[in-house]
Amino acid sequence: MEEYKLQWRFAHPKYWLAWLGIFCLFLSSLLPYSTILIIGRGLGRIAIPFANxxxxxxxxxxxxxxxxxxxxxxxxxxxxxxxxxxxxxFEIGMAWFWPNWRIRGLSRVRGAEHLDKALREDKGVIFLGAHFLTLEMFGCVAGLHSPSHAVYRKNSNEVLDYWFYRGRMRHNKAMLDRKDLKSMLRALKKGQTLWYAPDHDYGKHNSNVFAPFFNVEQANTVSGTSTLARIKNTTVIPVFLKRLPKAEGYELVFYEPLTDFPGEDVIEDTTRINQQIEQMIKECDVQYMWLHRRFKTRPEGEPSLY
Structure with a gap:
């Protein structure tokens, strides 16, 4: 795509800070993994007073x-x-610059038989994902195992958007805009795999419903999984990447495919999807993206939860 090629305008001074950040990510990617973990944890702790x-x-x-x-x-x-x-x-730099042998050396897979069975049957596969903090490394590890189409949101900074696109395309087939439903449906009809994460609150839209999420009875949730799963011969497989203790690396986890999905009721379908995401989060809750205002949109007349 033309928009994802290096452009002369990227040399404009307004992008210099972005280029500096990318250079720092490259340098950090050269460090041992155990050192990256130590520095990353320290940076996170230091950031707390500045991120009230x-x-x-x-x-x-x-x-x-x-x-x-x-x-x-x-x-x-x-x-x-x-x-x-x-x-x-720091995992952004790892995802962009690490060679494949280094990624493979720090990753293992659980439940691969669920995906392998679906692929043998020539099914379109929806990778039901969620916004874990391991998201960038997920694209690498999952892509090395089974390249897929992925749904994403463009970055407002053109240089960063170029690099995120380039990094995610290293191991995957295509990046689809989260509003491009036609391309998603087309990929599934062709028996492709599609990564889709419906767990963020993007505000009030026609494709959203209120469904339970953990202890919140009315959580604004994207209901698109149910729509996508209606494509003939399509299955939904929950999947996420878990960062292992110490410096052991990562575990790519595939759950069993959802059975009898989708159903007749979109709220019941969305509730099932949320329950699956809850199950994934419970495996490593501190690695989930809790910094996002998951419950910012409320039903008409209800007060803000924040």
Whole structure:
């Protein structure tokens, strides 16, 4: 695509800070993985005093989703979440610049038989994903195992958008705009795999419904998974990437495909999708993107949860 080629205008001074950041990411990618983890955690901790709004958002999300936790437990999870966010920043450089042998050496797969079975049957596969902090590394690890089409949102900075696109296309077949439903349907009809994450609150849209998510009964949720899954011979397989303890690397996890999906009721379908995402989050809750205002959109007349 022409828009994702290097352009002379990218040399404009307004992009110099972005280029400096990319150069720093390249340098950091040369470090040992264990060192990247240490620096990332430290950066995350240092950022806490400068990110009060994000800290409040993450704390509120965790309070709403896990009311059984004490205030001290919530605060500790938020601090650990910030540490994981710091690591995630360096993982961008890893995803963009690491050679494939280095990625393979730090990754393993669980549940690959679920995907392999679907591919043998020539099914279109929806990778039901979620916004974990390992998102950039997920694209690499999953792409090395099974390249897919992925749904994404353009970055407002042209230089960063170019690099994110370039980095994600290293191991995948195509990047589709999150509003490009026709291309998503076309990929599934051809028996392709499509990564789709319906767990962010993008505001009030026609494709959204309110469905339970953890302890929040009315969570604004994208209902597109149900629409996409109606394509003939398509299956939905939940998948995510978990960062392992210490410096062990990553585990790509495939769950069993959803059965009897989609159903007749879109709210019931969306509730099932949220339950699957909950199950993934429970495996590594501090690696989820809690800094996003997941419950910002409320039903008409209800007060803000933040």
């Amino acid at each position: 709004k994000r800290f409040h958002t993450a704390r509120r999300n965790l309070e709403l989703c896990f009311p059984e936790l004490t205030a001290e437990e919530v605060d500790q999870k938020v601090k650990t979440n910030f540490e994981n966010t710091g690591i995630a920043l």
